[in-house]
Amino acid sequence: MERWQDINNVVVVGLGITGLSVVNHIRKHHSNIAIKVMDSRDNPPGAEQLPTDVALHTGSFESEWLLSADLVVCNPGIALATPEIDQALQSGVRVVGDIELFAWANSKPVIAITGSNGKSTVTDLTGEMAKAAGLRVGVGGNIGVPALDLLELDADLYVLELSSFQLETTSSLNTTVSTFLNLSEDHMDRYEGMEDYAEAKRRIFMHADNALVNRDEPDTYPLESNATVTTFGFDSTQFGMQEVDGRTWLVDSGELIIATDELSIVGKHNWSNALVACGLLKLAGVDYQQALECLKAYRGLSHRCQVVAENSGVKWVNDSKATNVASTLAALSGLSLDGTLYLLVGGVGKGADFSELAAPLAALNVKLCCFGRDGHEFVPLHDSAVQYASMDDILAEITPQLQQGDMVMLSPACASFDQFANFMARGDHFTQLAQQYSTQVS
Template sequence: MHIHELQDKRVLIVGYGLTGASVARFLDRHAIAFDVADECDEATATLHAKQLGCEVFTQFDLSVFSQYPVLILSPGVPRSTPAIQAAVASGIDVIGDIELFAGAVDVPVIAVTGSNGKSSVVSWIAHVLQHAGIKAVACGNIGQPALDSLQLPADVFILELSSYQLESTRSLKPLAAAVLNVSDDHLDRYDDIEQYAAIKRHVFDGAAYCVANRDDARTWPERLDTPCDYFTLAMDAADQARWHRTSRDGDIWLCDDQYPLLSQAELSVPGDHNAANALAALALIESLAVPFSALHEGLRGYAGLPHRTEFLGQQSGVRWYNDSKGTNVDACIKAVEAMPGPVILIMGGISKGADFLPLRNSIERHVRLLVLIGRDRERISEQLAGSARMVNADSLRDAVHLSREHATRGDVVLLSPACSSFDMFKNFEDRGEQFAAAVREVLAA
């Protein structure tokens, strides 16, 4: 939606968190009148109303929504909310911040979604392009709101998109778009994984070039005539996917078609899941003219993001890793299998309706001890009974000290919760930072 379509209209921002605030700033810059609806207390509403100079409603109700021709929905507010569904049924236009971004952006966009690895791929691409002298801005679900990023000088935007954002986007036309993978996540918000996957694939709508995961059929475009390249972790699979791996001189190499580009061992981030991320990044960067030397050095030099299988240190032969961003089962499996030794795994939190049974095989093969925390630890314990020895901890700090007591030389202690964090923490970053602080205590002892 172009901003001129909102001229002379008063719109309603629904949800006033980080994204909602960025929408307010964007509308204010373009002199578009707005009000806010947010399920906050009256004191907070009064404060927001004074700061913004608008009306702030504290309930989501059709009687409020029907006063506005357009609702701008924050990703934290489910589109399935009854009042939102009633608004849609009555003909009110319900969009999100990315729809506004799509109407305002005037440089190429590379769009990335998936259950896991989105932030890593987005930041990796931005790192490579910046290394090549291209003004690349990473934005969206990665933390920098997309509408705020429009204020920055950019040759290209690398846009991370959640399923929540894609639900309310219809006009985005990326230069290149990827669905990295689809696994059980957010099933408390969707009917099933197929509905969730279909929403992820909306990122391909309007894309000039698509990238999908040959190893995950749920990422594949539905239309057979969609221009699409595939990546795979399979070896010597050029007949199935342009971006794949091969064995050469005893090393595993990442390949473009028949051409080895760099050894997987050269990557600074461990694990096959990061090899897949690198292949996806290569495929997406293909849509831009990047010299090979800059591409090679940028890929090798990327050190990863905090809270993603982040190495914190070692003591007495025990290594500590922070994977607080591992908020679903698939991410936890990949983190466990990337570890360099027997694992003491700290996991638990809010399960989001996930099935933990797919973890059993990885736990049986790699995990010596499960340390369970959080609201749904009993559910996890029931589903994983017999896969490894288990102990409960009442706090993350207690989990760290229990892990230290049980760890022996050669072990890895890994926080990869397979759950969201909001039962005990502000967010996954807060959880990761508290874990790192507790680990620092252990390392300093």
Template sequence: MNKKKLIIVLGGGESGVGAALLAKKNGLNVFVSDSGSILKKYKRVLLDNGIYFEEKGHTESVIYKKASLIIKSPGISRKKKLINKINLFKIPMISELEFGKKYLKDSYIISITGSNGKTTTSSIVYKILKEEGLHVGLAGNIGSSFSRKAIKKKDIYVLEVSSFQLDDSSNFRSNIAVLLNITRDHLDRYNNDIENYISSKFKIATHQRKEDIFIYNYDSHLIRKGLKNHIILSKCFPFSIRKKLNVGAYIMDDIIFFREKGKKEKMIMNIKKIPLKGDHNLYNIIASILISCLLYVKKYTIQRSVLEFKTLEHRMEKVLNINGVQFINDSKATNVNSVFYALKSVKSPIIWIAGGKDKGNDYRELVPMVKKKVKSIIFLGKKNEKFIFFFQKIINIILKTESIQEAVRMAYILSNYGDNILLSPACSSLDLFQDYKERGLKFKQEVIKLFYEKNRYI
């Protein structure tokens, strides 16, 4: 056992490569191992930095005999035989988040999780703090990994954190932890048990200390349920768009208010001026405002940043209007709750492009909106039988395809002037695409091709 000397990173994606770069910078002997193929862009980074790696399989003898520490990428299931063997050999294993935090003892960490809204909220908070002139970095499940961003130290980090990342973290602690919502998502990873998923999300708060802050959505009954079943030591601040609160942030008469315990409420801004529409965006914005108020950011900075914030790519992104038919890219909607808000926010008739890799979804929540707004569904994916079976008695026109090009053209043929063609999958993209970004980009490319075909003689 004394011969162990390697830091072994399992997974050669953004998380794993970020951890490898941080290890290399700190003089550690690091080796990256991936069971699949490593993307060219990550291979180039590893080669340029002199980091050894393997792909398309793990050399288990090296892992068991030489590893002093394992850094596991969040996409690797803890149920894999390899992980069970590592535990059997009692080799220390940590998350990429924990590894990054190890080298940032003086940085202030704001971690944001939830089934939906993580990316938008993280982006808004980052924009506000940057506008305030703070030395802030944005990382985690958005863009660059935490470990990669930790190489160039910042005073504050805003992290988008997934339940998979939290599962791998036994002691990752945030100064401010934010739980936006909990809906049925990724249940295939949690034995189809919502209680397991709730416990995973609450790890963002259960590792905190008394001096830390936990911000949560008061309107979520699953979060309120979780609060009763988990010990939280940190100071709790709820937010709501439905109820006036004694502490936290809330909306009353179209005004967002902030209130600390024993203090007078402060008026922050009028929601009617905010360009991002829909309840889902209100939750993201009010959570961002609450974080900023607790960090004593100037009200003017908060207002200006929120008013200037634009919709993120792949999130209700208007692509093109072709002869009166609006194409909308909502590829990031990988669960039912996201789709619910997408459907709710679109007023005119919808041709809905959905489907992909099911994550244990319960589609009942969508029925009222689908009945009210959707005129036809195109299922894009390899195995959508469950999805199709659920909606075949509700929608008369249902088509299926494994081609994004076909999906776009089918939708356009079915459309009339004034319709919306909405890509809002409710499922993971992994059956046909690398990720939701690739799915969204290819959707936009096909829409642009269709635009030029239909307007070539204009």
């Protein structure tokens, strides 16, 4: 409560579901505080749900409101370098985000997850496994439910995905365990360089009891933290992987956890995600052994290397979220199958260079199925490449050829808006076709 002393006037910058969660939280727990909301959009989402006694300014940021506030709660999508926000900071106004308010209110254990890739899958899987182990779990943050709304669950454990943007305005979050999965170039329009970006993500370790870090990426290690450091990676050290009798196993300090061929999720990056989930749970005092059946059955987030159909030994995988080359490379990394990979690629290439895909394709038994506006750009990458007009045409032609051990994967490396409204619509269409055609495989 002392953090709220002398705070009488709060300005929330940015509406949407996060802004609404901030307004609702303050009104419920600190009803004596006056709240104003501003949003640079003319018609911000959530405006119709805002209580009528909360002032709303739209179309710009109102500097006078910001400079007279006792506290500004800024949406993570709004950079602190925004002139009006920077002016308030320079004038001594405290600027925080919704995760900081969560930290002020929360007294339960927290698992916090950040990284350039894979954090949503790890967050979701960790939450599902914790539930399978018998805990009441709140899962959200940068994925799904805003963190402040999770407090209404009175959970035993909170599992939060946190973006670098959210971490910029967070300084008081106590975590039982935090992880920084990996670092790759992203958001360079917001950061001065990779070190600036990494520094924002490393804030996740500020008040962590334990840090789970990628031993192959030194930038994921905490620089200034009292956290106990545990590592994960692709060798057999601590949380890692090990070959035993021709099978790849996830291991915990040499102890076998589960063989990767027992998992429903596919790809080496997803094996790593599964490994991290086990590591996070162990470091949080949760027995992951109680959740191994959940781990085996987990099929991933929608549109992210998600197995959407399986029949007669053929898997159909929806990775429609792969809208760039890096995502498709991740999907192909460590992919192991007994038969042929039928890989669907194409769409709107956004001027990308697809040549990086040639080497991993050469190492696979693959048939490259190209479609969409820029599908022709993939044809030179592999001798098997065939150009099709549509996804429908591809599946109609290849289904009679499918045999046990094959995989049909949509991982387009392109945007979708030449033929679909968005990548979700593209993935949903693939899923519908996969479930239809999978029944025809004998």
